[in-house]
Amino acid sequence: MTIPVISDLIDRLFSGRTQHSRDDVKRRLQIVLAHDRLDLDPQTLERMRQEIIQVVSRYVEIDFETLEFSLETDQRVTALIANVPIRRMRPPNTAPDRPIDAELEAADIELDLSDGDILLRDETEEPTPTLPRSKEFVVIDDPDGRHDKAF
Amino acid sequence: MSRIIVMTSGKGGVGKTTCTANLGMALAKSGQRVAVIDADFGLRNLDLLLGLENRIVYTAIDVLAGECRLDQALVKDKRQPNLALLPAAQNRSKESIKPEQMQRLVKALTKVYNFILIDSPAGIEMGFRNAIAPAREAIIVTTPEISAVRDADRVIGLLEANDIKAVRLIINRLRPAMVEAGQMMSVKDVQGILSIPLLGVIPDDEQVIVSTNKGEPLILEEKLSLAGMAFANVTLRLQGEKVPLMDLSAPPEGFLTRLKRLFDP
Amino acid sequence: MTAGNRPMISDSSYYMQIGNTGHTRDTGDAAADANGNRLEVGAGDQIYHGVSAESAELIDDGEPIDIEATEDFILEIESNLDDAESPETKSENNPNLQVQFKSDRGRLLLLLPPDPDNSRNPVNSEELRHQLRQRLDASERFLQPHTPVHMIARDRLLDSRQIQDIDDMLGTANLPLKRIYTSRRQTAVAAATAGYSVEQQTALSYLGQTQTPSGQVLEEPLYLQYTLRSGVEVRHSGTIIILGDTNPGSSIVAEGDIFVWGRLRGVAHAGSGGNIDCRIMALYMQPTQLRIADKVARSPEQPPAQYRPEVAYVGPEGIRIAVADEFAQVYLNAPMAQDNA
Structure with a gap:
């Protein structure tokens, strides 16, 4: 029993499963490259974001706090990833959130x-x-x- | 048909010229007739890495200006007669030569040489455009650093836009111990991000600096260093041979692994 | 190769004693004669005194190209170049024309290089600024403030902004731009519009400046006081005197002699018009490469332990280097006949 625990400890202390700069750099690169490759200016991106939110919030209530938009890239293909948490369906006849x-x-x-x-x-x-x-x-x-x- | 390959990176200082010198020398050693072209007008360096700096009489500019013949400007390497350098002018700017002129020079060289390596300057401006104009293939040199990889990606995009389809990757200055420790991107990370075929990986090696000091490419050493072997492998792969990637993972933090093995059989 | 080519300079015979003292040193192996033969110098061939069997071998293995193919590719390059040269370039064919100050009957002339399109060694507007800046800095001590400058623009196309720019730079040295001489109408118009006094001339007659065909009378020496750094090239149709160092990557090309009162580390080419009697002198001779007329030599791999002022000249076997005072004893104080021996 004790032996695996020590091994685990060594792992965590030295080589670590914790966040490493290698993971940081990969994540940063992926985002940067997605933007570079798309060559989309921030204003357009922001406008797109706004419009998507407008459309979605016509139907559902959105949690604006945890809303996420990002560009990701894999195999030289770039994707727009939107993470839009929904609070609930919008009751009919209420004006959409903005x-x-x-x-x-x-x-x-x-x-x-x-x-x-x-x-x-x-x-x-x-x-x-x-x-x-x-x-x-x-x-x-x-x-x-x-x-x-x-x- | 001659193979015309541009060596480029976008970012400076990642080892383009070192790669060009070693690849050129290694190809020549393997019996190919190789011309290496320094396309870095105004900041030439390839002559230094090849140790040919004091043999330059004429440069590509003189050839284009009709001051000399092409063969007069080509500097033959005495150590390796299959290798010739076409030097850039040091006293001119990159704007003093046009892509068409570069194409003309290379076209002439293809009649005699079966490998033509063009050492591109850093950046993506005029000098880069001159360097890629005649090329049919490209080798991207990058290091496992965020800035180098980002610039490499930009350059890959530009090469694709310029109809250079055969683009391959050399990852330079890899430090296996740092990768192991999670402090440097691995070969797989970089290749995964850039998603172009990998031509080889060159480990970070002090011998590179020593060879630069001497003006003798690593590949000329009698007993090849790790980086020298890596260059030899790249050369084989470039000629179509299947060579597995070297195992660069040097025994890392020996004590810890041994300690771990002790507890966790 | 054509019949006019000179044979390879043997790389092994640059050793020569002057006056029995033995204080001469090798220039290393020769690279080529600049006129025709390719660079045959071997990498790492160390030069040994008195060995003479190597030159033939050098030529042999320096010849990996089959001659037929070589000629093919040369022809193509040349034919492309022919149509680039227009007939009017003939008069401006001297590749050694750079920005230059010259005094002429009490006037200070500023000579500009010819239009980049008509020159074998084009100087674009950016380089023109550099050169003017350098000349102003380097000859500051000799330029009397408030001397009116007459600018000989030759066939250069200058717009009013560029002229104003030149005037501003001259202004920093307190030199008023008095008059502009040009053979181009556009330049004349631009200068006049900008309020300068202009004289438009025919292409060939420049004030006090008839083109010297190479091999004839040389220009006055060009005297410069600054460090030549990598990438800088100074060309002059006469003797060049540098008060300062020349770094690797720089080059000096003179139709006359070259004097470097400092360290010579770059390329120096004396007698570029073909005069084999020209010399290169430096306090500290450690050049990347030396050329005199069509001869080329590079430094030996092993630098001498101690540097002394030296002179490079062409002897019967190619470029040699001698210690300056010994050279003076043998060559400069002796009758002329010995000079060409």
């Missing part, structure tokens, strides 16, 4: 960007009146920047 998360995030990003221009300009304009004085002071009196510590 993949809110993704859309909202996307909208947020766009908002940020359009605001960004204005914000940036405001930021650069605002501090200018106050900055020069302190800057001049530091530079002239204490070129090494020890000013702060000294006073």
Whole structure:
């Protein structure tokens, strides 16, 4: 009885059945290559994802938390693998769920960007009146920047 | 009919030129007439690995410019008279030569040589396109690393798009102990991902650096190193012989296996 | 092979004593005479002094190609090249034309190489920039700031952006571009549009620059102060003086002599126009390959224990190397007759 246990221990300690970088690299490569070979840009992929979700959620309620989309490749053939966990069938006459998360995030990003221009300009304009004085002071009196510590 | 083979990898530094030098030398040793072409204009290296760097008088550019005849530019190897190198110019860029010119050079060489190996530069730009233009077969050199395999895959796709159907794989710098420990992709992993026929596996070997230092391909050693034997096998397979893959699994962590065998008979 | 070809240079006879001191060394085996014969040098043939039976054997086993087939493939290449050369290239056939500064009756001329399409040794626009940059850096000490530059563009096609670019580079050395001389209408128009003073000329008459057919009067020496790295090639229709090292992978091609005040490690070709009396001198002679006129030699496998300034020249048996001061005693201080002996 004890002998197999020790052997097992050695296995786990040294050569290990645990996750190895070899498995990591294989998994990463398979995903990367699937994308490379398909030459599909992320935007198109995302659009496809959205549309598939829309269609599916017309009929069933989807668990958005554990939803998975991935491209996999084997024998130089690439497949789209969608793992769409279903909570339950959709009761008739209810509006389908929308993949809110993704859309909202996307909208947020766009908002940020359009605001960004204005914000940036405001930021650069605002501090200018106050900055020069302190800057001049530091530079002239204490070129090494020890000013702060000294006073 | 001559076989025109481009050696390519996409990624740099995986050992294309080393493979070209050894394969060329090994084929010549086996009685084939071999011309190796350095297609890496501007960054030539094949001459160094073959130890022919100080014998170059003319380069492929001079031939194309009509400054010399093709046979004047071919550098014969004294150790192996069946082997000739057509050197690239070091002072030109890869844009200074066109795919048609490459095809013309190779076509001329096919009249005399029955194996023509083209050492492609890294990358997939002009130099690569020049190198593959005349080729009918390709050998992809890769290492069991994620970046090299990814680039190899891209290149395989490009070769297929350019109608080069016979594409075969050499896996270079394999470290069996690391594979065993699950820290490096195995031959099967890489081949499974790239899914092209395997021509051979070259183990990581310090002798490769030593041979590079000397300018003497491994295959010229009297007593072949492991990598040298691997190159010899690749050469046989390239000529259609069935040679089983070498068993590279060197006795790994001897102590542990012995310990395990002790407990688990 | 044609009758004009010279016989192989024997690889075994590069040993020669100058002035009884014995401080000469082998140049190694010869590669080929650059004019015709293929590279026959053996890998790892070590050169032994006074052995002379090897040259015949060299030619024999260096000949794996059956001659008939060889001629076939040569013909094809050449016939393809014939139609690529247009008749007007004749005047620009000197392959040694690179970017060059030259002073001419108080003016500073900037000579550009001919149009890449019409040249046997094309210099494309990127290389042109490199060369100009290098010339500016390397001869900085001699270029007086604010000297007006007259640019001889020959038949190069330049657009206004490229001209502006050249002007900017000259500007970094405080050299104003005063005038552009060109034989091409498009270049003239582009230069004029960009606001430069232009003179359009016929193809053959360049200001102070008549084409020297090779074998005649050489250009003034080209003096450069920088390190020649791998991939750099300096060509000049005269003598080249390098103040600096030349690394493996670089090459110097001069129609005259070559002086390297530094380490010569690359390829050096003196007398490229065919003048066999040209010489190559270096403080530290460790070349990849030496060529003088149509002779070729490479370094011996075993480098000498100690380097001294040396001179490479062509003796009766091919390229030889002698220690500089001894060479000077025998060759430079003696009557000319001995020079060609």
